[in-house]
Amino acid sequence: MKQRASGGLLVLPLVAFLFVFLLYPLCYLAANSLVPGGGVLEGRTKQVGGWSAGQWLQTVTLENYVKLFGDGYYLSSLLHSVVLSLAIAIGSVILCIAPAWVLVRTRFPGKRLFRAVLTIPMAFSGVIVGFMIVIMLGRWGAIPAVLHWLTGEAYLSMTAYTLSGLVVAYIYFEIPRATLTLEAAIRKFDFDLDAAARSLGATLWQRLWYVLVPLLLPAIISTVALAFAVSMGSFGVALIIAKKFNLLPVDIFLEITGYANFEFASALCVVMLVVTLTTNLYLRRLGEKHYVFKQR
Amino acid sequence: MRLLIAALVAIIPLWPHGVRANHFDAKAQAEFKAALEDAKKAEGTTLIGYDHQPNYANWGGVQKFFTDKYGVTWPPDMKSSVTAMAALIAEQPKPQASIVYYNAAIGSQAAERGLHEPYKPKGWDLIPKEHKDADGRWFNIHYGTIAFVVNTKALAAAKAAVPKCWSDLIKPEYKNLVAYDDPTVQGTAFDAIFTALWVHGGSYDNFTPGIEYLKKLHPNIISYNKETSYNPSLRGEIPIWIHADGSGYKMKHHDGGPVEVVIPCEGSTVFPLNVALVKNAPTPRLAKLALDWLNTEEAQRVFAESFFRPIHPGALTPEIAAKMKPLYGSYDGLKPYDLPQKVKMVDAYKKAWIEQVRRAR
Numbered sequence: 012m013k014q015r016a017s018g019g020l021l022v023l024p025l026v027a028f029l030f031v032f033l034l035y036p037l038c039y040l041a042a043n044s045l046v047p048g049g050g051v052l053e054g055r056t057k058q059v060g061g062w063s064a065g066q067w068l069q070t071v072t073l074e075n076y077v078k079l080f081g082d083g084y085y086l087s088s089l090l091h092s093v094v095l096s097l098a099i100a101i102g103s104v105i106l107c108i109a110p111a112w113v114l115v116r117t118r119f120p121g122k123r124l125f126r127a128v129l130t131i132p133m134a135f136s137g138v139i140v141g142f143m144i145v146i147m148l149g150r151w152g153a154i155p156a157v158l159h160w161l162t163g164e165a166y167l168s169m170t171a172y173t174l175s176g177l178v179v180a181y182i183y184f185e186i187p188r189a190t191l192t193l194e195a196a197i198r199k200f201d202f203d204l205d206a207a208a209r210s211l212g213a214t215l216w217q218r219l220w221y222v223l224v225p226l227l228l229p230a231i232i233s234t235v236a237l238a239f240a241v242s243m244g245s246f247g248v249a250l251i252i253a254k255k256f257n258l259l260p261v262d263i264f265l266e267i268t269g270y271a272n273f274e275f276a277s278a279l280c281v282v283m284l285v286v287t288l289t290t291n292l293y294l295r296r297l298g299e300k301h302y303v304f305k306q307r
Numbered sequence: 308m309r310l311l312i313a314a315l316v317a318i319i320p321l322w323p324h325g326v327r328a329n330h331f332d333a334k335a336q337a338e339f340k341a342a343l344e345d346a347k348k349a350e351g352t353t354l355i356g357y358d359h360q361p362n363y364a365n366w367g368g369v370q371k372f373f374t375d376k377y378g379v380t381w382p383p384d385m386k387s388s389v390t391a392m393a394a395l396i397a398e399q400p401k402p403q404a405s406i407v408y409y410n411a412a413i414g415s416q417a418a419e420r421g422l423h424e425p426y427k428p429k430g431w432d433l434i435p436k437e438h439k440d441a442d443g444r445w446f447n448i449h450y451g452t453i454a455f456v457v458n459t460k461a462l463a464a465a466k467a468a469v470p471k472c473w474s475d476l477i478k479p480e481y482k483n484l485v486a487y488d489d490p491t492v493q494g495t496a497f498d499a500i501f502t503a504l505w506v507h508g509g510s511y512d513n514f515t516p517g518i519e520y521l522k523k524l525h526p527n528i529i530s531y532n533k534e535t536s537y538n539p540s541l542r543g544e545i546p547i548w549i550h551a552d553g554s555g556y557k558m559k560h561h562d563g564g565p566v567e568v569v570i571p572c573e574g575s576t577v578f579p580l581n582v583a584l585v586k587n588a589p590t591p592r593l594a595k596l597a598l599d600w601l602n603t604e605e606a607q608r609v610f611a612e613s614f615f616r617p618i619h620p621g622a623l624t625p626e627i628a629a630k631m632k633p634l635y636g637s638y639d640g641l642k643p644y645d646l647p648q649k650v651k652m653v654d655a656y657k658k659a660w661i662e663q664v665r666r667a668r
Contacts, residue, residue, distance in 0.1 A: 051389070052491075052654045055396060056420040084666055149544050150483055150529055151461060169483050172530050254530040257666070264533070269491040271393035 037284075043277040045071045048078075050272030075278035085262065085279070092259040093286060096242035099178060100235040103185035104193070108231070111193035112223075116202075133187040137247020144171045144180045144252055172254045180248040185238045192237060196230030225301075232298035236291045243287045259283050330430045331603035339599065343377055346592035352379050354593045356406040357391035357585075359384045362537045363495075364449065364553060364580065365613030366408075372609045373600070379593060387535070388413035388494025395422045395585060405588035406597055410494025411447055411579040412501075415650040418444035423583040426595055428602040437646070438579060438618050447579035448601050449615040451495070451551035452641065453502040454575060454633065456558065460565035461543030470547060471635045472572040473506055477523040485524065486539075487549040489531040489665075491657050496531075498578040499549040500660055501649065506573040511648045514659045521664045531665060541566065551578075552633070553614035560614075560630050570636030577641055580615070 046062060047070055049055050062070070079085045114126055132140070147153050148170040155168035170176045200223070208222045224231070246260030253261055259279060266276035331339070361367030361383045370381040386394060388409040395402055395417065409417065417423060418440060425443035438447035455476075457469050467480050476485050488496035503524075504517025529545055540548040541564045548554075555568035582601050588594050600606050607617035611627050 051392065051396070051416070051420075052658055054420075054654065056422075057396070145539070145544060149539075150546075151464065151543055169529070250533055252530070254528070265489075265491060267397075268390040268393050268533075269489070271396045273397065 040277050040280055040284075042067060043274055044075055044281045045073065046274045047072050048075050048272050048274035048278070050266065050270030050275070052270050053272075055271055075275045076282075078275065079278055079282060084257065085259075088257045088259045088262050089282065089286065091257060092243055092283070093290070095174075095177065095181070095258070096239050097235075097290075099181040099185060099242045100238035102178070103182050103189045103238050104231055104234050106182065107186060107189035108193055108227075111190050111197055114190070114194050115197045115200075129190050130187040132184045135184065137184070137245050137249075138251060139247070140180050140184050141248040141251025144176055144183075144248070147171070148176055148179065171252050174256055176252050177249065177256060180252065181242050181245065184245070184248075185241065188241060189234050189238055192234045193227075193230065196227055196234075200226060228301040229298040232294055232301065236294035236298070239294070240287055240291055243283065330433065331605055335429070339596065340377070343379065343593075343596050346590075346596055347379065350590040350593050354379050354381045354406065354590060354597055355384075355404045356381065356408065356594075356597075357384050357394060357404040358386045358388055358408045360387070360535060362554075362557070363535065363613075364451070364551075364615045365557070365610050368612060369606065369609045373597070373606075377600075379597075381597070385534075387492055388497075389492050392417045392420070392422065396420065400587050401589075402585050402587060403589070404585050405590045405594035406582065407585055408448075408580060408582050409445075410498060411445075411450075411581045411646060412497060412650050412653050413494045414445050414581040414583060415440070415646065416653060418583065419650070422586055424586045424588065424591070426584040426598060428595070428598040430599075430602045434602065434618060445581040445583040446602065447581045447618050448607060449610050449617045450577045450579040451553050451615050452570065452575050452577050452638065453495075453498055453549065454552035454555060454636075455569040455571065456540055456548040456550050456552075456555035457567050457569055457634070458540060458543045458546045458548075458565060459567055461546035464543075465546060467546070469567065469569060469634065470571075471569060473503065473520065474573070476527060476547065476549075477520070479527075481527045481547065483527065483529055485527045485547045485549070486529045486532065486536055486545040488536055489533050490660060492533045493535065494580075495551050495578070496549075497653065497657065498576065501578075501656070502576045504656070505576050505642050505644060506571070511652045514652075514656050517656070518659055518663050521660065522667065525664055525667065551615070552631070556614035556631055567634035570633045570638060570640070572636055572640075574640040574642050575636075576644060577616075579618075579646075 046067065110129065114122065119125075135143070145152065148155070148167055149172075150169050151165070152168070152171060155165040155170075158167060159165040170179070204226070205218055205222055208218045213221070244260065246258070246264060249256075249258045249261045250264060260283070263276050263279045263283070266272045266279060359366040359370065359381070361370075366383060370383060373379060373381050384391075384404075391404075391407055391409060392413055395404070395407065398404075399422065407414070407417070407423075423444045427443040428446065431439070431443075431446075434446050440446065455470060459469060462469060462484065465484055467484060470476055470481065475481065487499040490496040490500045500517060500521060503520050504514060507516035507520050509516040532539070536545050536548050536550070537554060537558075539545045540550070540554075541558045541562055543565075552568050552570070555566050558564040558566040559568070582598060584591065584594050584598060602619075604617075604619050604622040607619050607622035608624065611617050611623050614627065614631050616631075617623055
């Protein structure tokens with residue numbers, strides 16, 4: 012009994028922290044999204060959040076959401092964000108599952124260094140990754156410059172500003188997240204099952220496809236969910252390199268810094284949050300369904 | 308004779324100073340320093356301002372000069388005109404900044420939105436009428452001209468000639484070689500699209516010529532950057548940047564870049580930049596003194612090192628003026644406009660640009 016009380020006390024700082032820095036801002040965001048909007052382009056002068064509870068009740072409106080869902084532009088931004096993030100999440104898992112396997116199952120000199128290098132992209136903010144992509148794959152990036160030197164033609168020039176550039180940049184910063192999460196999952200994997208498959212004469216491909224993937228599917232799906240959430244929210248990369256490809260986080264940035272339409276930006280945030288959360292919950296549920304064996 | 312001399316002596320202080328703002332003499336400087344010391348005691352030694360990008364109009368040099376000479380820390384701020392205005396709207400009634408610098412069109416909008424405290428700095432009468440708000444809500448400190456900032460090395464690598472005209476930029480050979488910043492975020496970029504309108508015969512309510520031109524330019528655009536493109540342009544990532552002439556001269560003369568400035572053959576427009584005291588400023592005394600200082604030749608000379616033309620002509624030394632020579636074009640064909648009328652069209656023109664250029668497929 013005493014122990015339980017002290018355990019509760021230990022949780023308290025985190026609860027307090029989450030209340031102040033997560034719950035309160037989210038409630039504010041939701042409330043603010045129901046206040047009539049209008050940015051500087053509509054002649055805005057009034058400050059943000061200058062409403063009291065009474066005023067809020069009087070002015071509460073769904074007009075921001077009506078605008079959001081009535082305007083094909085914002086719907087296309089939402090669609091782009093979801094499709095891009097899902098594709099990135101699945102792509103990065105496919106790319107990272109083998110390195111994660113190698114990290115668990117093999118010993119080789121410099122393994123620690125290899126793992127440390129893999130985590131480097133996590134240390135960079137999106138804006139830095141965006142600039143990196145421009146330097147590597149921009150109009151006169153390092154890669155086109157080398158290709159030009161080799162072949163006389165600057166292949167891959169301008170890739171940074173295209174959808175492919177966005178994909179490269181997003182995968183770049185998903186690599187450490189996906190690798191580390193998958194590594195942890197593979198570590199828990201019962202390798203006796205793999206050894207049994209091998210002694211029965213299964214090929215590498217068979218072992219991978221019939222033993223490893225089904226058993227790891229829950230972990231794979233939860234990695235996809237994590238990578239999806241990170242990609243949805245990442246805007247630094249898109250801010251630097253997305254030219255014609257509109258994404259929701261960049262729209263939110265423009266609504267706030269360009270148009271000072273904080274209420275409409277709040278509505279965009281709420282929609283993005285709801286979409287990310289429901290997709291995430293759905294994916295995690297899917298992962299739980301695919302447990303082949305009950306947890307021991 | 309004695310009477311005449313006495314009369315002359317009496318007249319000298321009354322003599323209109325005319326074009327030279329030499330009101331910041333030794334005595335005025337001593338008074339300024341004393342007032343600054345008092346203000347520092349009351350408000351501390353840090354002055355926060357918005358939209359002070361170190362690579363824009365030599366803000367970096369100005370802040371260093373001010374800190375070294377007067378002991379007030381005046382840190383850089385990477386906001387642009389529009390984001391500065393948005394921040395001031397968001398932060399009222401308790402803004403973080405005391406002083407703000409903008410593109411004049413945006414700064415005038417901000418003034419009309421009640422974000423400034425009227426303040427007429429020392430030497431107010433020396434500012435030409437068109438460079439100040441009658442109510443003291445803002446005044447201009449210098450102006451730039453919209454130009455093509457051309458990285459000649461990058462253009463040569465792309466086997467394209469240096470463009471001379473607006474009509475050159477829309478040719479297919481300039482595909483992926485041109486950029487201007489996002490005009491809904493950056494003030495100078497707004498003047499880039501305004502100039503595209505103005506030289507093509509547009510007016511305060513007819514945006515079609517500008518939008519039609521910018522639509523034709525769209526396929527050649529690398530990207531509409533939300534942050535300043537100063538470094539990508541210097542590096543050659545952006546061979547042709549439609550921006551302030553001063554940015555190009557700074558790259559050429561200070562950063563040693565292979566950069567030239569072209570004033571387009573169809574003409575261009577100038578755009579002033581203004582400063583203001585923020586309403587409910589946290590350090591109003593420091594801000595007022597800084598505004599006094601910004602209206603001196605001393606301050607505007609430091610700005611002019613970055614090749615923005617000072618409002619007080621005496622602040623432009625012949626050496627600096629001699630370096631402001633475009634490779635093609637001249638400053639004779641600049642097209643005038645009426646600032647108050649331009650201010651009224653800013654929002655509508657931006658909206659037209661968003662709908663018809665940026666969001667167009």
